[in-house]
Amino acid sequence: MKKSQNNDPFWWSFFGAGGVFSSFFVPIHVLLLGLALPLGWWLWPEHESLLELARHPLARIYLFLLIALSLFHAAHRIRFTLHDLLLAHSVDKPAAFACYGGAIIGTLYAMVTVWTL
Amino acid sequence: MQKSIKIEVKRYIPEKQPTPFYQEYEIPLEPKWGVLDALTYIKDEMDGTLSFRWSCHMGVCGSCGMMVNGQPALTCATFLEEYLPGPIRIEPLDHFRVIRDLVIDTDDFMGKLKRVKPWLIPVEEKPLSEGENKQTPAELAAFKQYTLCINCLLCYSACPVVGLNETFVGPAAIALAQRYNYDSRDQGQAERHDVLLDHGGAFDCTLIGECSRACPKHVDPTGAIQRYKADGALEYWKRLILPRGAASK
Amino acid sequence: MDTQTQAPYKRFRPERYKPQMALSWWWQKPTYLLYILRELTSVFVATYAVILLLTLRALGAGGEAWSDWLTTLQSPGMIALHLVILLFAVYHSLTWFSLAPTALVLRIKDYTVPAKALVVAHVVIWLLCSIAIAAIVLTR
Ligand code: SF4
Ligand code: FES
Numbered sequence: 001m002k003k004s005q006n007n008d009p010f011w012w013s014f015f016g017a018g019g020v021f022s023s024f025f026v027p028i029h030v031l032l033l034g035l036a037l038p039l040g041w042w043l044w045p046e047h048e049s050l051l052e053l054a055r056h057p058l059a060r061i062y063l064f065l066l067i068a069l070s071l072f073h074a075a076h077r078i079r080f081t082l083h084d085l086l087l088a089h090s091v092d093k094p095a096a097f098a099c100y101g102g103a104i105i106g107t108l109y110a111m112v113t114v115w116t117l
Numbered sequence: 118m119q120k121s122i123k124i125e126v127k128r129y130i131p132e133k134q135p136t137p138f139y140q141e142y143e144i145p146l147e148p149k150w151g152v153l154d155a156l157t158y159i160k161d162e163m164d165g166t167l168s169f170r171w172s173c174h175m176g177v178c179g180s181c182g183m184m185v186n187g188q189p190a191l192t193c194a195t196f197l198e199e200y201l202p203g204p205i206r207i208e209p210l211d212h213f214r215v216i217r218d219l220v221i222d223t224d225d226f227m228g229k230l231k232r233v234k235p236w237l238i239p240v241e242e243k244p245l246s247e248g249e250n251k252q253t254p255a256e257l258a259a260f261k262q263y264t265l266c267i268n269c270l271l272c273y274s275a276c277p278v279v280g281l282n283e284t285f286v287g288p289a290a291i292a293l294a295q296r297y298n299y300d301s302r303d304q305g306q307a308e309r310h311d312v313l314l315d316h317g318g319a320f321d322c323t324l325i326g327e328c329s330r331a332c333p334k335h336v337d338p339t340g341a342i343q344r345y346k347a348d349g350a351l352e353y354w355k356r357l358i359l360p361r362g363a364a365s366k
Numbered sequence: 367m368d369t370q371t372q373a374p375y376k377r378f379r380p381e382r383y384k385p386q387m388a389l390s391w392w393w394q395k396p397t398y399l400l401y402i403l404r405e406l407t408s409v410f411v412a413t414y415a416v417i418l419l420l421t422l423r424a425l426g427a428g429g430e431a432w433s434d435w436l437t438t439l440q441s442p443g444m445i446a447l448h449l450v451i452l453l454f455a456v457y458h459s460l461t462w463f464s465l466a467p468t469a470l471v472l473r474i475k476d477y478t479v480p481a482k483a484l485v486v487a488h489v490v491i492w493l494l495c496s497i498a499i500a501a502i503v504l505t506r
Contacts, residue, residue, distance in 0.1 A: 008320035009353035012346060022411050023462035027455045028496035030414055032503055033421060034448030038439040045506035047432045051425055053506050063422060070415040077408035080323050084402070087281060087389060110419055117426045131381035187394070214382035222382055224375070255476055277398065280387040324465060325401045343469035 011076050011100065018073025025066055055117055064114045068107040075099035122146045122197055123204035124155055126167065129215050137215070140164075141204070152192040152207065153181050156219075169219035176333060179269030183219050184208040189274035189331050211274040226270060229286045232312050233294035238305025256301040263296035263341060265334040272338050275331035284317035288328035288338030291319055295341040298348070310352050319345045407458035410451045417451075463488035 036042055045053075053059060079099040083092050121143050129137040142159050150158075153171055160167045169192075171181040176194040183192050186206050197205070213221035243250065272288035273279045279287050294313060297303045313319045322342045329339040392398045424435035438444060466488055467481035 006314060006316045006318070006320065008316075009314055009346075009350045010357075012320050013350045013354070016346075016350070019462050022455075023459040024492050024495050025499065026411060026414055027452060027459055028499045029418060030448055030452045030455055031496075032500060034414075034417070034439065034451065035445065038436065038445060038448075042504055045503070047425070047429045049506040050503075053503070054422065054425060063418070067415045067419055070411050074408040074412035074415070077405050078412070081402070081405040081408070084277065084281060084323070084392065084405070085389075087387060089282075106415065106419070113419060113422050113426070117422060129383045131379065131383070135381075135383075137383055211385065212387075214384050216379065216382065277387070277391055280391070323401075323405070324468070325398070326465070326468075327395075327397055327401075330397065340468045340471075343465075344471065347469045 011072070014069065014072035015076035016073075018069035018071070018076075021066060022070040022073055026070060029066075051117070060114045060117065064110055067110040067114075068103075071103040071106040071110075072100075075103035119146055119202055122155075122200075122202070124159065125204050125206045126156075126159070126218070127206075127208040128167070128218050129209075130166070130217065139206075146197060148198070150197050152183075152185055152190070152195045152197065152205065155197060155205075156192065156207070167219075168217045177267060179267035182210050182269045182271050182274070184211055184274065189271035191269060191271070191333050194333060210270055212276075212280040213270070213273070221270075223270070225283075226268075226273065226287070226290070229290050230268075230293065233286060233290050233309055234305055234312075235290075235293040235297055237297060237300065237303050238308060239302060240304045250302045252301055259301070260296050260299035263292045263299070263336060266292055266296075266332075266336045267334055269333065271331045271333060272328035272336075275327040277325060277327070278322055282317075282321055285321045286312070286317055286319075288322075288332075288342065289336070291322075291345055292336050292338040292341035295345055298345075306352075310349060313345060314349050314353055319349055322346070404457065404461045407454040407461075410454035411458060413447075414451050414455065459492060460489075463492065 037044055054063065076099070079092070079095045082095045083089070124142045124144055125139050126142065127137050128140050142163055144155055144158050144163070147154070153174065156167065156169050157171075160169075169181070169183070171193060172178040173180075174193045176191055179191070181192045182189060184190075184207065185192065185195055186200060187208075189210060192207070197203075207219065209215045209219045209221050213223070214225070216222050266289055268289060270289065276285075276288055278285050291313065294309045298306050298309060319342050324339065324343065326339045329337045332338060388394070392402045421435065424431050439448075464485050467484040470484060472479040472484065
């Protein structure tokens with residue numbers, strides 16, 4: 001048995017988890033916060049009560065996971081799509097670096113944001 | 118009623134010219150002729166220099182795979198009538214090196230197939246005197262679908278990842294690895310993990326799903342690969358976290 | 367990966383023609399195009415993750431920042447962007463659910479749960495989750 005030299009299974013695990021999370025939860029957030037709220041389809045809760053809701057420990061964990069896992073999911077897909085569309089193996093290393101790097105930075109930022117909310 | 122049909126064949130004759138070209142043949146349209154029959158007619162009656170492979174003429178040997186109007190197909194199981202009024206364009210299977218006309222070089226696939234060790238790897242050989250290895254119907258059902266592969270390579274031609282990435286072991290090889298991984302008599306998972314977790318293994322697949330749509334035997338390589346990714350990711354984390362040797366042997 | 371198991375044949379006809387994939391390969395079959403569209407949903411998922419992050423920052427920055435952010439969200443450009451994101455996000459969800467049975471095989475004793483039932487279960491759970499989230503937010 002040898003240790004794999006390939007880290008794709010590592011990233012794939014987060015891609016998969018992010019795929020599950022984002023497919024279940026992203027659309028409703030887009031609908032609520034991006035369309036229903038700005039277009040005034042509903043009488044919206046006040047800033048204070050929304051903030052209180054987001055500060056609930058479970059809500060913090062949920063929001064962090066939703067953002068971080070969505071980023072890792074997207075990072076993995078974007079990396080492979082670039083390879084598919086450009087047909088160039090040489091772009092894969094830099095693309096992987098940029099995609100996963102972006103997801104890591106976004107995750108750290110999300111962690112701070114959710115923590116200090 | 119149409120009497121004849123035009124067949125355009127992609128030809129490659131290295132001693133004549135280094136690049137392929139298309140040649141047209143107008144052949145009589147016989148009811149119930151397969152694309153393979155058309156090629157045989159051309160070779161027998163019109164142009165003996167045309168090269169192609171076939172053997173069983175009944176969809177089991179897997180040697181007559183070609184691109185028919187851009188789709189990988191077993192030419193013995195694909196009928197002219199499906200393509201009326203024509204023309205029908207016949208090309209060698211995509212993504213493979215071509216030896217001549219419609220004959221592809223399968224060496225690369227054979228090497229890849231061998232690497233995933235598609236044979237039973239028992240921990241220890243059971244002596245004959247102990248009798249046969251029995252399997253329940255449920256144990257057989259766990260892998261039976263994957264035994265139906267005829268190595269026709271249609272799935273390789275259907276798969277863009279195979280074309281984009283020469284190192285990818287490919288759909289049929291992974292399906293055949295799974296055929297043994299899911300066999301109750303086999304203990305070779307760890308050796309196959311070494312190959313399938315590595316570069317060129319199952320994680321190069323991006324789940325396009327075209328292999329399963331192309332497969333004439335309903336092997337469903339897509340499912341085999343996806344199920345491997347789930348098993349393989351678990352194994353990857355075990356190897357990363359657990360002390361050496363604790364992951365599956 | 368090195369896949370060579372024997373020396374390549376060289377004797378009489380060593381020439382090989384290797385076809386090259388066209389840059390436009392994904393345009394050549396409807397299934398390939400749908401695949402690329404599915405993969406491109408990730409760009410919109412990532413975009414939304416960033417928007418959600420910005421929304422949280424605005425929420426945490428006080429009432430004034432929040433109403434500023436709401437005004438931004440009300441601009442036609444943002445509405446249009448969210449419409450596009452929603453379309454891609456729903457396509458992402460539906461393709462994800464329909465492919466889930468490829469990796470997930472549920473066996474209960476000798477009975478294998480059919481793939482269709484798994485897809486339907488995913489969609490039902492998705493709708494229930496969405497309703498739950500909407501109810502939690504809207505009834506505050
Ligand atoms: S998996 Fe199907 S398409 Fe692929 S080689 Fe086997 S029989 Fe042919
Ligand atoms: S000739 Fe054997 S499968 Fe077609």
